[in-house]
Amino acid sequence: MSEDGPHGDPWDRLDELTDSEVHALAEATLSVLREEAAGTTAADADIPPRLMREQLAAALTDEGLRADSAVVNQIASDGEVARKVSLAIVASIGRDTQFRQQIQEAYEARRAMMVVDGGLLIGAALLLLVTKLKRVQVEKGKFDVQFYQATDTLIDRLRRILGQG
Amino acid sequence: MRVADVSASGIIYSVHQERVSALLVSGDDRRAVRLGLTPDLVGAADELRAELTRTVDVAMGRVPLLREFMRGWGRTLLPPDILASPPDVLVIVPNALIHDLPLHLVLTDAGRPLGAECGIAYCSGMTLFASCTRRNPARSLDLTAWRFDEDGAQMLRRQLALRAGGVDVLAAKDDKFAALAADLAGYFDDERVTLVPDTDSGLPGQWPPQGQVHRSFFTSVFRGDGSDLRADVVCIVAHGDLDQERHQLSGLLLGAPHPGLIQMTEQFHLAGKRYRRTDMPLRIAPVVATAVPTEVLTAAELELTGSSDAELVCLLGCSAGSGRVLQADEPASMAESFLRLGTASVIAPMWDSHVSACGEWMRCFLRAWISDGKPKAIAARDATSLLMNDYGPERAGVLTLRGDWL
Numbered sequence: 003m004s005e006d007g008p009h010g011d012p013w014d015r016l017d018e019l020t021d022s023e024v025h026a027l028a029e030a031t032l033s034v035l036r037e038e039a040a041g042t043t044a045a046d047a048d049i050p051p052r053l054m055r056e057q058l059a060a061a062l063t064d065e066g067l068r069a070d071s072a073v074v075n076q077i078a079s080d081g082e083v084a085r086k087v088s089l090a091i092v093a094s095i096g097r098d099t100q101f102r103q104q105i106q107e108a109y110e111a112r113r114a115m116m117v118v119d120g121g122l123l124i125g126a127a128l129l130l131l132v133t134k135l136k137r138v139q140v141e142k143g144k145f146d147v148q149f150y151q152a153t154d155t156l157i158d159r160l161r162r163i164l165g166q167g
Numbered sequence: 168m169r170v171a172d173v174s175a176s177g178i179i180y181s182v183h184q185e186r187v188s189a190l191l192v193s194g195d196d197r198r199a200v201r202l203g204l205t206p207d208l209v210g211a212a213d214e215l216r217a218e219l220t221r222t223v224d225v226a227m228g229r230v231p232l233l234r235e236f237m238r239g240w241g242r243t244l245l246p247p248d249i250l251a252s253p254p255d256v257l258v259i260v261p262n263a264l265i266h267d268l269p270l271h272l273v274l275t276d277a278g279r280p281l282g283a284e285c286g287i288a289y290c291s292g293m294t295l296f297a298s299c300t301r302r303n304p305a306r307s308l309d310l311t312a313w314r315f316d317e318d319g320a321q322m323l324r325r326q327l328a329l330r331a332g333g334v335d336v337l338a339a340k341d342d343k344f345a346a347l348a349a350d351l352a353g354y355f356d357d358e359r360v361t362l363v364p365d366t367d368s369g370l371p372g373q374w375p376p377q378g379q380v381h382r383s384f385f386t387s388v389f390r391g392d393g394s395d396l397r398a399d400v401v402c403i404v405a406h407g408d409l410d411q412e413r414h415q416l417s418g419l420l421l422g423a424p425h426p427g428l429i430q431m432t433e434q435f436h437l438a439g440k441r442y443r444r445t446d447m448p449l450r451i452a453p454v455v456a457t458a459v460p461t462e463v464l465t466a467a468e469l470e471l472t473g474s475s476d477a478e479l480v481c482l483l484g485c486s487a488g489s490g491r492v493l494q495a496d497e498p499a500s501m502a503e504s505f506l507r508l509g510t511a512s513v514i515a516p517m518w519d520s521h522v523s524a525c526g527e528w529m530r531c532f533l534r535a536w537i538s539d540g541k542p543k544a545i546a547a548r549d550a551t552s553l554l555m556n557d558y559g560p561e562r563a564g565v566l567t568l569r570g571d572w573l
Contacts, residue, residue, distance in 0.1 A: 020456040022337060033223035048217050081454075111226035116344075117485035117519045118337065118406050118420060118455050 012109060013096055016089055021081070023113075028088040028124045030108035031095055035131055049127075051078070058126055061133035065157050068166055076164070077126050084125035086163045091128050094156040132156065170313040170542055175256040175572065178246070179293060182263035191246055193254065203243030205264075211240055212264045219518040219561075222485075226521065228559040233272070237280065237560060241273040251276045253285035256544045256572050260290055266498045269517055271551070272564045282564060283552035286544025288512070288572035291498050295506055299570040303511035304399070304478050305542075306573060315541045327478070327537070329355040330388050330396060332363035333404030334380035336420045336457040344404040345380070347483070347526045351402055354533040361396065380405070382421045382462040383446050389473035389508065390433065400479045402529075407484030407501075407519075408453055408463060416450045417501060418465035419484045420457075423448075435472040444472070466504035475508040479543065481529065483566075485519040502569050512543055512570040524562035528554055532566075544572035 012019055012027055019027065049057065055074045062069035076083050096102040177192040187202040211232075218232040219225060242250060244265065249257065250273070259270055271282030271289075281287065290296035300306055333348030345364060352362045363380045385403060388396045405419040433446045449468045452461040487501040502515035514532070516525065528550045535546035547568045554563035 022455045029223050033221065033227065033229070037224075037229060108223050108227055111521075112223045114521055114523065115222055115226050115485060115519050116404075116406055116483065116516075116522050116525070117222055118408055118453060 011106075013102065013106070016093060019089075021085060022118065024085050024088050024092075025124055026112045027092050027105070027109050028128050030105050030112050031092050032124065032128045032131060033108050034101060034104045035095070035128075035135065039131075039135055049130075054078075054126060054130055058130045058133075061130060062160075065133065067157070067161060067164065073164060074126070077129065083163060087129055087160065088125040090156055090159045090163065091125075091132055094159075095132075129160070168314060168316045169311055170315070170573070171310040173256055173542065173545070174254040175258065176249070176254040177258040177260065177296075178249070179260040180244075180262040180265045182265060187244060187265070189246070191249070200246045202246070203240065208240065208244075209264060211236070212268060216267060222519045225519050225561050228561055230559070230561045233269070233560060236269070237272050237274050241268070241270065244268070244270060245273055245281070250274075250281070253281060256286040256288070256542070257281070258288050258290060258296065258572055260293055260296060266291065267517060269560075269564055269567075271567060272560045280551065280555060280560060280564060282548060282567075283555050284548070286542065286546075286548040286568075286572060288544050288547075288568045288570060290506070290570055291503060296571070299506060299511050300573070302476065302509055303571040303573060305511070306571070313540070315539060315545070325537075326359060327355060327399040328359040328361075329400045329402065330361045330363075330385075330398040331400075331402040331404075332380040332384065332421075333483075334364070334420075334422050334459070336406060336422065336459055336461045337455070338458055343522055344406075344483075347522065347529075348402060348404045350526065351404075351481075351529055351533060354530075354537045355400070361398070380422045381424060382448055382464045383424070385421065385464055386433075386446065386468065386472065389469055389475050390435070397475075398477055400481070401475075401477050402481040402483070403464075404483040407482075407487050407516075409485070410450075414500070415467035415470070415504075416463075416465050417487075418450075418463040418468075419482065419487065419501065420452060420461050421464050423452075423460040423462035433472070437471075466501050469501075469504050469508060473508050475505060475510045477510045479512045479514065480505045480510045482513065482515040483520070483525050483529065485516060487515040506570045510570065512568060512572075514547070514566055514568055516565045517567055518561075518565055520565045521562050524554065524558055525566060527557075528563070528566050542573045543568055 012023060055071070055078060058077070059069045059071070059074045062073070077087055078084070092105070096105060179190040179192065181188050182205060184205060186204055187208065189200050189202055191198045191200050215232045215236050218230055224230060253275055261268070271287045272280045275281055275284055277284065290299060329352055331348045331352045333342070333344035333346070335342045335344040349362055352360045363384055388398060388401055403419060405421055408418055408420055410416040432443050434441055434443050436442070448462040449465050449471070450463055452463050482501050482505070500515070502513045505513045531550035531553050532546045535541045535549045536543055541549070551563055
């Protein structure tokens with residue numbers, strides 16, 4: 003648990019976060035977005051890894067990226083890429099102050115749990131959720147224009163991370 | 168109240184294709200009861216388990232399915248008379264999909280969680296429960312003389328040897344796990360406590376390394392060779408690491424000797440023969456940035472070389488009591504492994520746990536068990552009841568007692 007790790011606001015030191023902290027922040031973001039999208043198909047959790055990779059490949063292709071199995075495997079299995087993808091998403095979503103606060107609360111609660119992070123797939127799951135959220139109609143109406151713009155920017159960053167930009 | 172007068176019931180589940188049934192045992196009475204319909208429960212149970220594996224949602228108290236279980240379909244899994252008038256103690260023996268369901272959180276007719284109204288102990292099988300009771304040193308006490316909850320009653324004072332340790336391998340400083348272990352040790356008599364980390368104990372080069380929260384320290388505690396580290400009560404506070412694919416490799420993240428230190432061999436007995444092995448963990452630690460060298464103490468390692476005659480083992484690490492059901496209806500978890508090693512009772516979380524809530528629950532439990540002389544299940548009831556005042560069920564009900572209730 004680690005209120006004891008490096009201290010301070012994670013948003014101020016995104017690039018210096020440890021992999022565990024990145025994982026916790028991505029998990030917190032995933033949880034907040036799922037909560038916001040509750041009741042939509044985008045909020046479906048616990049998708050089997052293989053299905054998630056297929057859905058992610060389709061979603062990225064729709065966004066104009068080359069997304070063959072090698073690219074998706076890179077996002078899901080390469081620690082460095084997963085970290086960059088997670089941070090790019092977190093930074094994009096965190097530009098919204100309301101989301102930022104909710105994610106921070108979830109992050110701090112998560113860090114007080116007696117568990118270590120669960121692997122790399124969180125980056126891929128987060129990316130899939132974000133791409134789905136671009137298309138769903140969220141009843142709460144909280145995903146405003148700013149969110150869509152942030153997501154567009156995110157896709158550009160993702161393109162660069164994957165060497166397609 | 169005399170312990171001999173405690174009303175203890177047992178509920179032994181049997182899941183059939185169409186319906187869940189149970190045998191309700193109370194004293195000499197045996198009564199079969201018909202409970203919920205199996206097809207209605209399968210999907211809901213699976214979704215509830217999935218919800219409880221989502222760490223952030225649990226941390227934030229976003230557990231709608233747990234709340235639905237507590238007030239809704241969970242009630243179909245308990246006999247109406249138990250919900251109307253809970254006994255002092257209820258031993259729950261689950262079966263099939265009932266394993267790992269938090270029945271102690273089901274709301275009684277009074278609107279309180281069952282585990283806040285009666286002492287509950289889970290045990291995965293009847294024979295395991297029988298062996299837990301047979302091995303429990305508390306059973307050899309005079310139960311007619313053992314009193315609690317009475318003004319002026321002579322409380323039972325027992326001299327229990329404790330081995331305790333805590334380490335947050337992710338924390339570079341201000342280790343709250345170590346502080347919690349030290350805090351819990353305060354409920355025991357000083358001269359019978361071995362607390363790690365303890366920088367004053369141990370000699371350089373000594374094996375296993377003394378005074379440190381190392382995996383090898385706890386394998387020594389549970390080694391069946393007459394080790395002088397064996398204990399009545401063991402308490403480990405550490406991060407849990409759940410291996411969803413190979414459950415026997417789930418474990419607790421503990422410290423490790425510094426790289427380069429030669430590890431010794433240890434002897435162990437298997438099927439009547441003596442073997443020797445290098446004292447190394449059976450699996451590598453997960454790739455996370457830890458502040459100290461880290462090893463995993465796994466259920467598989469304990470089952471291979473360990474044994475325990477401890478009366479109580481407390482495993483305060485995430486999901487140490489969560490497990491997948493294997494063949495022959497045997498759930499695999501750290502907690503289950505300890506019961507099979509010979510421990511009479513185990514306290515462990517059913518899902519990911521919050522360190523401060525765990526600490527509060529344990530303090531309340533130890534106060535009731537050690538200081539007030541209550542049976543373990545009654546002490547667990549007190550702890551759950553108290554925490555329900557301040558926390559949601561996902562925190563107040565995460566720790567449960569397994570094995571013998573006394």
